[in-house]
Amino acid sequence: MKIILTQEVSGLGTPGDIIEVKNGYGRNYLLPQGFAIQWSKGAEKQVTVIKRARDAREIRDLGQANEVKGQLEGLKVTLTARSGTGGRLFGSITPAEIVDAVKTAGGPALDRRRLELASPIKTTGAYQVQVKLHPEVTASFPVNVVAAK
Incomplete structure (x- = not known):
C-alpha cells in the first residue's frame, strides 16, 4: 500500500x-x-x-540546532501542578505543558512532538527532559515539578 x-x-x-x-x-x-x-x-x-x-x-541547520541547545541547557524550567499526599500528581505533566513552561522561562519555541520523556511525569521532583532538535543534535534540560499551594 x-x-x-x-x-x-x-x-x-x-x-x-x-x-x-x-x-x-x-x-x-x-x-x-x-x-x-x-x-x-x-x-x-x-x-x-x-x-x-x-x-x-523545523530548525534550519546544525549551527542553529547547536545554538538552541545552548539556550536550553542553561535554562531552569519549573512547573507547578496540583498534587496529593506523597507528591503524587493529579494526572501527569504533558509535553505541551513542558513546551509552555520552556517558553515562559525565556527559552526557545519547541515542537512538543520532539520531546522525549523517559517515563511519564506523575510525581513532584526533578526530571531530565530530552528534545531532538536535529538528526544529529539532542539537547537535555532539567524540569522541576513542584506542588501547587
Whole structure:
C-alpha cells in the first residue's frame, strides 16, 4: 500500500514522505490515527504543501540546532501542578505543558512532538527532559515539578 505521511512516524519517515507499507499496517493504524493519507495523484500535490509547512517549523541547520541547545541547557524550567499526599500528581505533566513552561522561562519555541520523556511525569521532583532538535543534535534540560499551594 502506498501512503503519504502527514506526521513524523518513528522508523518510517517525516511528513511528506511517500512510502510503501503493508496493507494492514496502513489501513488499520496509520490512516485511522491520522499519521498518513492514501496516495493518489491529487494527494501527491499536497506533499509540497506539507513539506513547506515542515520547513517553516523545523530548525534550519546544525549551527542553529547547536545554538538552541545552548539556550536550553542553561535554562531552569519549573512547573507547578496540583498534587496529593506523597507528591503524587493529579494526572501527569504533558509535553505541551513542558513546551509552555520552556517558553515562559525565556527559552526557545519547541515542537512538543520532539520531546522525549523517559517515563511519564506523575510525581513532584526533578526530571531530565530530552528534545531532538536535529538528526544529529539532542539537547537535555532539567524540569522541576513542584506542588501547587
